[in-house]
Amino acid sequence: MDIFLQQILNGLVLGSVYALVALGYTMVYGILGLINFAHGEVVMVGALVSLSVVELLLGTNLGLPALLLGVVALVVAIGVCMALGFSIERIAYRPLRRAPRLAPLITAIGVSILLQTLAMLIWGRRYHTVPALIPPTPHAVAGATITNVQILIIVVSALIMAGLMGLVHFTRLGRAMRATAENPVVAGLMGVNINRIISATFVIGSALAAVAGVLVSSNYGVAHYYMGFVLGLKAFTAAVLGGIGNLPGAMVGGLLLGLIESLGAGYIGDLTGGFLGSHYQDVFAFLVLIMVLVFRPTGLLGERLSERA
């Protein structure tokens, strides 16, 4: 039983991160109908920038408390990623807004490769060790263990998702975002500054990506220029699973994918008597995705179009 609980916890931690990153994909898709493949790289930039800030501050020997150090690093990472998200949209997507749909898809992939290569030049190829600012003491919860960082991941993700829902549903900006998602032309006629709304969407999504990057790298204690790729792919899958363009869908999709992966890897071997091993983890996750899409092509929550943001 404790093993099962542990797998659920593993899945929740993994899923919270997927959900956080998936929100960025889904917000942009909801408004522009564009898949921002560079989003995973923004997560990576967030992780590496925060790492550099922490290393810089540790190097100055000011004796700052670990918590303050973490907060400063997080704030800088969020700032850099917001600027990055804003620039990506201005440079790679805005000039192509009226181009055929394939064009921005290609620039998205181009930006992704560009950012990866730039990061490789700036931070090098090696795996960076992320200093543990929060002591990684495992806590025992009914026979399972969870570390401080993992608790933080679940709590922060939940808070951010709640905050984002509030933003989209109860603020002027949120209303403008929903209006733009519904019909950009009409929203424009009604006095919504569409360009500003789209920029805001990218900036908010990138801030979430920065948070995700910092959380992921401190959880595993590793950051490297390649980390955004697989994470981005998984988060994109989560967004599609939940219904791309739909905010609660991204959250449900993220958590579900995390749980499927974790339980899949943990139990496939035992359930099939060793015939299929844990290397079928991803196969299993994508099989679920295909099944969902066959029966619900819009994803799990994909039909409630009015909720798009």
Added chain:
Amino acid sequence: MKEGDLSVHLKTAVVGAAAALALVLSGCGKKDEAIKIGHAGPLTGPVAHLGKDNENGVRLALDEANAANIMLGGKKATFAMQSEDDQADPKQGPIVAQKLVDAKVAGVIGHLNSGTTIPASKIYHDAGIAQISPSATNVTYTHQGFKTAFRVMANDAQQGKVLGDYAVHKLGAKNIAIIDDRSAYGQGLADEFEKAAKAAGGQIVTREFTGTDKTDFNAILTSIKGKNPDLIFYGGMDSQSGPMMKQIKNLGIGAKFLTGDGGQTAEFLKLAGDAAEGAYASSPGVPLDKMPGGKAFAEKYKAKFNIEIQLYAPYAYDAANVLLEAMKKADSTDPAKYLPILAGISYQGVTGNVAFDENGDIKGGSISLYQAKGGKWEYLDTVGG
């Protein structure tokens, strides 16, 4: 402009161009053409730090050869490295191999991973060019009947056998969990380990799998925790085993941890942090400070590149040197002439004596064992050889 003018201009231009071409050509002829030595390894991607390390080893060997004024066929030989990025991707292996063959390299040092080395070896074999891998340890590489394939490191069969034996007899493991990363190296090592551990009387409670791009192992580790092993063996590289070690400790798993040469690195210790304490790892050959020329090599490397050796650089250096030695002895860079000499060579390198058996495997490859203590790899023992 009159017609006559044009033709005059045209004539001058043609004569001028011809003269320029002749100059360039004669220039080429007079200058000693550099002899190209190929290097292939991952220069981008998750194990790029190890690829660059190997490249540095080869560069050091070639620079020294150039400074030593080696004469080949009565001319001073200059060596130039052509380094290609195989991204540690088995699909890229043959592509960059073909690129090196097309560039007419005289010999190749590489590749780094078994997964790229094996498919690439066919290309070098067909082109008749010698290939010496500094670090590919999968058994298959030298067992395809290719007379062009060599390696300067003990293979997985040798290493896995030693590790399986060691786990059961020296570490007292009875119930063993095995994880591998599904790469040719990781899987090959884990297979050999499993065989040897079973033969020594150990019981394999589970075999789990992960991938070379993963950082989250909580699910498989939790599943392993439920089976209560007293030793976990990992076949794979440090970029996975480092974070894995952390997660093992966080999940409160008390089992001993043992891994192969892919984890016996400074990077593993950094990535695992405090959690590395007590981990066991092996490495083919002997430790740098126990190599005959280890200390001097480390100093040279540090002086030239201003970074620490990651892992296989001494082997890449020896591989390059043994290739150059064969060329020197044959007085030729023609593979047909130097290959028979390479096969029978005995060369004293920094890692020890380099001589090949009939397959191209290094003779008397020994395996050393280490344990992580206080943020360092402490040398335990050398087995085999």
